[in-house]
Amino acid sequence: xxxxxxxxxxxxxxGMSQIAFILIVILTIVAAGLTxxxxxxxxxxxxxxxxxxxxxxxxxxxxxxxxxxxGAIIYLYVKGLLQDEYVTTLE
Amino acid sequence: xxxxxxxxxxxxxxTEILIGLVAVFFASGAIATxxxxxWPESGxxxxxxxxxxxxxxxxxxxxVKKFMFNNKAAVLLHMPAGFRAFGSICTHLGCIAYWKPDxxxxxxxxxxxxFDPNTGTVVSGPPPSPLPAIDIIVKEGAIYALxxxxxxxxxxxxxxxxxx
Amino acid sequence: MSLSEKLYAWFDERLKxxxxxxxxxxxxxxxxVTSNPLYCLGGTAFLCFLILVLTGIFLAMYYKPTPVEAYNxxxxxxxxxxxxxxxxxxxxxxxxxxIAAVMLHMMRIYFMGAYKKxxxxxxxxxxxxxxxxxxxxxxxxxxxWDQLAFWATKIGTGIAxxxxxxxxxxxxxxxxxxxxxxxxxxxxxxxxxxxLPATIVVLLLLHFLMVRLQGISGRL
Numbered sequence: 218x219x220x221x222x223x224x225x226x227x228x229x230x231x232g233m234s235q236i237a238f239i240l241i242v243i244l245t246i247v248a249a250g251l252t253x254x255x256x257x258x259x260x261x262x263x264x265x266x267x268x269x270x271x272x273x274x275x276x277x278x279x280x281x282x283x284x285x286x287x288g289a290i291i292y293l294y295v296k297g298l299l300q301d302e303y304v305t306t307l308e
Numbered sequence: 309x310x311x312x313x314x315x316x317x318x319x320x321x322x323t324e325i326l327i328g329l330v331a332v333f334f335a336s337g338a339i340a341t342x343x344x345x346x347w348p349e350s351g352x353x354x355x356x357x358x359x360x361x362x363x364x365x366x367x368x369x370x371x372v373k374k375f376m377f378n379n380k381a382a383v384l385l386h387m388p389a390g391f392r393a394f395g396s397i398c399t400h401l402g403c404i405a406y407w408k409p410d411x412x413x414x415x416x417x418x419x420x421x422x423f424d425p426n427t428g429t430v431v432s433g434p435p436p437s438p439l440p441a442i443d444i445i446v447k448e449g450a451i452y453a454l455x456x457x458x459x460x461x462x463x464x465x466x467x468x469x470x471x472x
Numbered sequence: 473m474s475l476s477e478k479l480y481a482w483f484d485e486r487l488k489x490x491x492x493x494x495x496x497x498x499x500x501x502x503x504x505v506t507s508n509p510l511y512c513l514g515g516t517a518f519l520c521f522l523i524l525v526l527t528g529i530f531l532a533m534y535y536k537p538t539p540v541e542a543y544n545x546x547x548x549x550x551x552x553x554x555x556x557x558x559x560x561x562x563x564x565x566x567x568x569x570x571i572a573a574v575m576l577h578m579m580r581i582y583f584m585g586a587y588k589k590x591x592x593x594x595x596x597x598x599x600x601x602x603x604x605x606x607x608x609x610x611x612x613x614x615x616x617w618d619q620l621a622f623w624a625t626k627i628g629t630g631i632a633x634x635x636x637x638x639x640x641x642x643x644x645x646x647x648x649x650x651x652x653x654x655x656x657x658x659x660x661x662x663x664x665x666x667x668l669p670a671t672i673v674v675l676l677l678l679h680f681l682m683v684r685l686q687g688i689s690g691r692l
Contacts, residue, residue, distance in 0.1 A: 238319045245326040249333060256337035260344060290327065298320050348649040379651055402626060466633065470650030 229298060237297025244290045251283045359453045361393070364446065372407040377442055377453050378471040383407065383414070384444070384451060385425050393442040393453055394428045395468060400435040402467040414439065437461075440468065495684075502690035510584075511688070513577035517605075518676070520570035524608075525669070527563040535615065537661040539654050542617035567609055574605050586689040594682040597675055604672050611664040617657060625652055625660075 258276065259267070266272055361384045362373045373384045374396070381404050383396040396414065398405045403418035413431055414423040421433035428439035441457040456462045462472035473481065484490050501511075534553055536545040549556035578598065581587055587595035614625045629652065633643030648655025 234319075238323070241323050242326065245323075245330055248330045252330060252334045252337060256333075256340060259337070259341045264349075287327075290323075294320075294323055298323065346645060348644055348647070348655060402630060403623075466630075 234297050237293045241290055241293050241297070244286055244293070248283060248286045248290070251279055251286065255279050255283070358445075361444070361451045361453055363450050365449070367391075367451070370409065375453070380468055380471045382442060382453070384453075385414075387426055389426055391444055391446060391451055392426060392428075393444045393451075394423075394439040395442065395456075395462070395471070396439065397465075397467045398423075398435055399437045399439065399465055399467065400433070405439065437465070440465065499684060499687070501688050510580045513573050513580060517570050517573040517577055520566045520573060521672075521676075523566040524563060524570060527559050527566065528665070530559050531563060532665060537615065537657055539617060539657055542615060542657060546616045567612065571605060571609060574602055578602060584689070588689075591682070591686055591689065594679060594686065597679045597682065601672065601675050601679060604668055604675065608664060608668050608672070611660040611668065614657065614660045615664065622652060625656070629656075 255276065258272075258279070262272065359375070359377060361375045367373050367384060367386045369386050369388060371386055375382055375384060377393075377395065381396045382393060383406075384391065384393045385407060394414070396405045397403075398416035398418065398421050400416065400419055400421050403416050405414040405416040405421065405423060407425070408415040411422070412425060414425055414428075415421075416423075416433070416435065419434050421435040422431040423429065423435070423439050424431050428441050430436075430438060440462045443454045443457050445452050445454055456472050459472040462468045480489065531549065534545055534549050534556065536542060546560070549560055551557070581595070581598065587598075610625075610628055614621045629643055629647050632646055633639045635642060644650075646656075646659070648659045
């Protein structure tokens with residue numbers, strides 16, 4: 218089996234998909250904010266502070282938030298914007 | 309005929325572009341952190357504290373003592389006119405100049421640069437600027453190196469990077 | 473079937489050797505060049521590289537990359553380790569031979585016009601390989617931590633630092649600070665043993681792939 222082509226169907230329409238889209242945009246801004254906080258924390262820290270346990274835990278928490286944020290974006294994207302099935306031609 | 313330019317962008321495409329931007333932002337953060345890791349730490353150079361070079365009796369007239377000043381090679385000379393101290397890294401290309409008593413000069417062997425031992429100025433050869441002088445003080449029978457006489461000048465010499 | 477034929481058949485059934493090997497092994501060469509030694513220069517460089525990798529691995533077993541131990545570990549390799557002086561000397565001479573071979577190879581490619589279409593990209597990869605080879609030499613030169621090594625590195629990093637805008641930063645990252653010291657030794661060792669070998673393997677793969685695909689060029 219060789220997947221030749223993936224075609225998406227037309228976007229879903231309706232109120233729910235609009236809400237999903239707006240939520241996605243908001244979540245992406247949140248993701249950008251989290252990433253910014255991460256970068257700031259890493260770059261502006263002294264090595265002696267950055268190797269302490271609380272610091273590393275804070276980074277971990279930010280990463281976890283980012284992960285769930287991206288998860289939510291992906292869920293809303295697939296369920297809210299894409300069709301329920303997409304067409305693939307199989308060879 | 310209608311003169312309209314229409315730009316269509318689907319929500320899907322917009323979302324994908326947004327997520328792409330966040331991904332690029334994240335990647336730049338990763339790169340910034342890696343650069344921070346690789347960057348050498350700047351040795352915290354505060355005010356240079358007094359460094360004892362030698363006791364007065366160890367350096368009779370006409371002799372020299374090599375010492376380290378702010379991690380750079382330096383030399384103390386006992387000239388007829390008094391004690392002198394200079395950074396001994398040649399300003400031409402960074403080799404170490406040494407005391408040559410027969411010619412009464414500080415001599416750099418790499419490209420034959422010669423410096424005056426009383427003032428540090430260039431006597432002959434390719435060095436473009438004098439050796440930087442070090443302020444010294446003699447107290448209680450010992451000679452101490454205090455600071456560069458002209459730290460701004462030292463900052464302009466690349467071979468003394470980090471010393472001022 | 474003889475033993476070797478049986479072995480080959482065993483592998484062939486599992487790895488499709490009779491489909492894989494002939495395109496790699498049977499490569500056409502232009503007529504009249506099969507006996508010209510100039511065409512051997514690239515292979516000579518590669519052979520030297522393999523020797524360098526092998527002797528380098530053996531040297532890495534005894535060399536210690538700290539300012540306190542470096543010189544003594546090299547001295548130990550030369551005087552106390554069995555065959556140590558032979559391995560270090562082979563490493564030294566293979567390095568010099570590789571640089572000579574690579575430069576001569578480049579010259580023969582240039583003068584025979586073997587960089588022209590469709591081989592332009594291969595020339596680019598080749599020049600990158602040249603730069604990596606010289607960087608190998610430069611980074612390895614510091615490792616014995618003697619006067620020759622120290623001052624050669626001082627000159628080299630001084631040149632790198634004299635580049636107009638980026639010079640100060642390049643020098644800072646190479647040297648690991650303002651003065652050549654322990655950080656420099658460690659960085660150069662990492663470059664020589666980890667970063668450059670990985671890079672040169674990738675580039676060599678590309679180089680050989682293109683030679684196979686494009687074939688050896690006939691004269692001019």
